[in-house]
Amino acid sequence: MRESLIQVAYLVASALFIIAIKLLNSPRTARLGNGLGALGMVLGAVATLFHQAIGRYEWIVLGVAAGGALGTWMALRVQMTAMPQMVALLNGFGGGASALVGLGEALQKLPHGDPPPAWLLTVGLSILIGTATLSGSLIAAGKLHEVLTGRPIVLPGHHYQTAFWLIVNVGLMLWAIIAPTPLPLWLLTASSLLLGVWMVLPVGGADMPVIVAFLNSLSGLAAAATGFVLQNYLLIIAGTLVGASGFILTTIMSKAMNRSLWSVLFEAVGGQVSAASAEGRTVRQTSAEDLALMLSYAQSVVIVPGYGMAVSQAQHAVKKLLDALQKKGVDVRFAIHPVAGRMPGHMNVLLAEADVPYDLMWEMERINPDFPQVDVALVIGANDVVNPAAKTDRSSPLYGMPILEVEKARTVVVLKRSMNPGFAGVENELFYKPNTYMLFGDAKKSLEAITQALTES
Amino acid sequence: MRESLIQVAYLVASALFIIAIKLLNSPRTARLGNGLGALGMVLGAVATLFHQAIGRYEWIVLGVAAGGALGTWMALRVQMTAMPQMVALLNGFGGGASALVGLGEALQKLPHGDPPPAWLLTVGLSILIGTATLSGSLIAAGKLHEVLTGRPIVLPGHHYQTAFWLIVNVGLMLWAIIAPTPLPLWLLTASSLLLGVWMVLPVGGADMPVIVAFLNSLSGLAAAATGFVLQNYLLIIAGTLVGASGFILTTIMSKAMNRSLWSVLFEAVGGQVSAASAEGRTVRQTSAEDLALMLSYAQSVVIVPGYGMAVSQAQHAVKKLLDALQKKGVDVRFAIHPVAGRMPGHMNVLLAEADVPYDLMWEMERINPDFPQVDVALVIGANDVVNPAAKTDRSSPLYGMPILEVEKARTVVVLKRSMNPGFAGVENELFYKPNTYMLFGDAKKSLEAITQALTES
């Protein structure tokens, strides 16, 4: 009876997770969705506490208190700009927990009789995926937080080493299935840790978001694998949903960056900060005051934010400029490229943080046809996502990536600090076009100057 | 091992069914989808033949041969216009089979020990839903095929009787759960038959399609319930998918007709052929020759087919008219109302049969804004779906139903046999509008006359 009630709770929790993800498809219902997801989690956890196998609670309380406190602290103090590394870290912890549960269950069951091979396979997968997710995520978070260098770290014969560790892992799994003892499982844990590290090290900073989404998918799959180990359908359902979600995000991002997951993993790109070749060509510069004047006479302004807005934390300054312009009757919209910034939806979150209404944020396909009617396209710390080479230059690594066609606007103004390239490391012809003006300096400072000039005028 | 392989086959079959339904979302892939569904069915059935419980094959061969032959014969000779009753019949047979399997399994298991109540509940549901689907579908098919009258058949105290049979059924299920013997199950079978009949008898002809979709949903749920009885996940998955499908279609249709499922089931409407009140008001008539002239000078013609096109089997004549008009350079489109005809998508199937390309068939929301630019709206045997009372007359039973706004076209021509109303039984003001012309007569004959006049001119 008790077991049945727990299963009913798990059934309801599964439904809550599904509804949660369903509600995430609109900004209006997303918060409710997240809340229902949390409710499902609480329901699942509380029901589990009544499981008859549970004999004592002291260690549970310890783990819950420690993890809960740490999680709360992290969630409340993380900066919105540090979201990518936060998500990476959380993915890693989830994966690690799944691996530990899989390993622990196996260590406990092995002494009592011969488990079936199919079950041992799921144990192996749970350990392999979970542990590799943990170590890979730590590396990814380190790179994103710039504790590690953002450049690809490629050791001699790197891909052979990665392949080697993969083969070792498969071998260890086979060993564990044929001769079920703890030893191969421990070894598998260790070598999976290495595999995760090896996998992520050679990935450059610009590709990191794809990796984070990929690790997101893996953390889900690790939970699903653990669900197979425990024969727990709630784990399988929740884990698989997350696995699908991460996989789709990975695909979307790879497409938007015009790369394949394979090339992200194995063909190191990005981070090679090849100092810009000024080559004696000149760009037109403008000043905050001139720009303010230009903006105040514009009818239609489109703001294109990029990674630089995140770096200089300029989102609130952007919002102030928006208010000032709207007060002057200027029509202002935001053009959001799917891979602007460092993770999907990065710009949306930052702008939302600064209270920019989401119906002002236009997706690329929707706004691109409008650029010829736009008076000023204001590019704030974006670079690769507005690089026309993606459309014209077959030799560019960006070639084929869909971009925001700002060059079609009557005037383009770019706010950045220097002529340095963006994360793909390529020159941007946009800056040299006759209708383009550059305003050098930190984006936040420039924006504040513009807004001040606007309100004073 | 054998059992495992069968389960693997079931797993693949489930996936095939899912993919089949996924592919049904576009006309380009739908046929492949249907084929994959059939493949899934063959896979599931063949795998089942290896089940170790099966001791002899003679009865299987007999049933398969008889059913297969009859099914093939029905499928090959049914007219496209008779599709609604065909689907109704098939639903009924599916439901009946599910009920028989559930009943048989229970009769076999009851002598051996006490089955758990939850299982007995699923047996009861399988019998109840399956049998009611069978008898209800037979009545629906009879009404649609005009073997029975299309008018609502309402016995004295009808709804009380329906409620009575429902209560009897619930009581019998409880009895079967408390005292698991064959008797209550047999009684349940009999009284569920009655329930199905009672449920469908009072539904009028116009509401029949909603009932067919509802029975479609029930036949799926019956299969799912039988899946619970047999602990067969393939049955549960396939049955539930069909249950969801039927339910959504029911909802869409009820909405398009501006009714609720409740009112369809319990508030008899339709079929009351209230002879039209000519009231001395006159309509403008036109002739096939005049109409041919009008059409040949038109730039944009929209054809609005309705139930009358199905009745007179005029789809091929429509296609000939289409060809003739296109040859003269007239732009011709079709406007398809979601509940035109007698089942959802009815018009699309008929027109497709006559080789009208599906990209000429426009949905209501898409074509309504275009009517003011249309020269001639040619209404062929449609009535309720173009009745402006739905928008203006609060007292009309159609009020609130979205309609095709043909009255906005420059000229409207209506092809029907008389001033009789459509299935909702209400007058249509459209016929009296100054820009409306009537061409009385059987749709097929009228169309042939028009086409002839067109090609001769």
Place this chain on the structure above:
Amino acid sequence: MTEVLFALFIFMLAAFLGFELISKVPPTLHTPLMSGSNAISGITLIGSLIAAGSEENPLAIILATLAVALAMINVVGGFLVTDRMLKMFRRK
């Protein structure tokens, strides 16, 4: 009891999936959807096959054979008629 519960997980997932899938089917295809999904509901065939091949008692055999026949009509008729319809859909 827990068997029924496990089956409920399947039911719940299939129900959500069904809603997502079907709500994407355009009205043009609603009739084929109805007859095609109806054919799929004939899956109850596999239950009837086992019964017809394993029952002992004559009445049970007759019921089971009838079930096989009914399910086969549903399956064969459903898929064939759907194919007949879909064959007719073509682009310009």
Place this chain on the structure above:
Amino acid sequence: MTEVLFALFIFMLAAFLGFELISKVPPTLHTPLMSGSNAISGITLIGSLIAAGSEENPLAIILATLAVALAMINVVGGFLVTDRMLKMFRRK
């Protein structure tokens, strides 16, 4: 073996359902989707709870408690941070 097979049915359904659901999420919400779905993957918490409450051997207890802590960080951190983000989304 058949247990794993039954679980595969669940896996397959959840995978199809996941694809259908996620492909409807607009790009605006991709970051919250990532952190929110990530929180859901912390469901492995319930496995770790049982382990932490039932293991005997000290090493196993330490591993299990660590698993509880890691999973809790994932769950609490994930849902809270997602809520923080979504709270900020508003219409004009």
